[in-house]
Amino acid sequence: MTIELHTWNTPNGRKISVALEEMGLPYKVVPVNIGKGEQMAPSFLAISPNNKIPAIVDPDGPGGKRVSVFESGAILLYLGEKTGKFLPVPLAERIPVYEWLMWQMGGFGPMPGQVHHFIALENEQDRAYGLKRYMTETVRLYGVLDRRLANHDFVAGPLSVADFAILGWAWRHPRHKVDLADFPSVKRWYDALMARPGVKRGMEAKLD
CATH class of the missing domain: 1.20.1050.10 (Glutathione S-transferase Yfyf (Class Pi); Chain A, domain 2)
Structure with a gap:
């Protein structure tokens, strides 16, 4: 299933697009124009309550259930756990x-x-x-x-x-x-x- 990447062209956004590509995960970009204040939209706040990009929505999260993750560091750790890539086990x-x-x-x-x-x-x-x-x-x-x-x-x-x-x-x-x-x-x-x-x-x- 395709992960939604809600983001904009910023350093924090690039962290996640790079990780998704390196991990071979299918994703689609959902632009959030921070110059126009789109990060304050209720639909975005529902997945990123701190009104900051990036955030992801994974329809195939733990237990096969939809999950959203905000904060770029948390997203990277989640993706590492999900794929078993770029995050050592020991x-x-x-x-x-x-x-x-x-x-x-x-x-x-x-x-x-x-x-x-x-x-x-x-x-x-x-x-x-x-x-x-x-x-x-x-x-x-x-x-x-x-x-x-x-x-x-x-x-x-x-x-x-x-x-x-x-x-x-x-x-x-x-x-x-x-x-x-x-x-x-x-x-x-x-x-x-x-x-x-x-x-x-x-x-x-x-x-x-």
Whole structure:
């Protein structure tokens, strides 16, 4: 059965289209135009009560019943559980996946997202303050990721949902004003992922 992906062309949306393609799951995109406020529609709030994209509806959920899932990290874990792909079974091997997924959700997403916000401001004083604060933290997070990847092909051992989560935001590095040449291990990881056919399809999927 086909999963509905309710989303828009954002880093968090790309995480899920990439994961669905890599996992070989059939899906259809249901665009939610956040610029027009469609995320506030009652029909969307019924599956995503925090009025944020993405969300999915799986007609073949646990027990064969329809299920909806919101929050991109929760969706990735659900899809990993559903398919048995990109989410190790042994708990010891899952720990780094959980760690790096939470690292992305708690930092490498909210901080670059603030950069996006302040870059768009017209008030130069407000813009300068915000960019100094959040770009400093964003660059620090790229450094954390670079150090991790210096000795790992992927962030949590084998390729996992944590990589897909982080890739969704690393994809926007030009908008973060970050040159990946300054983070060679991140660049190697990024280029390797972007060369994967499933990732390419996920990144090219029309989400808006």
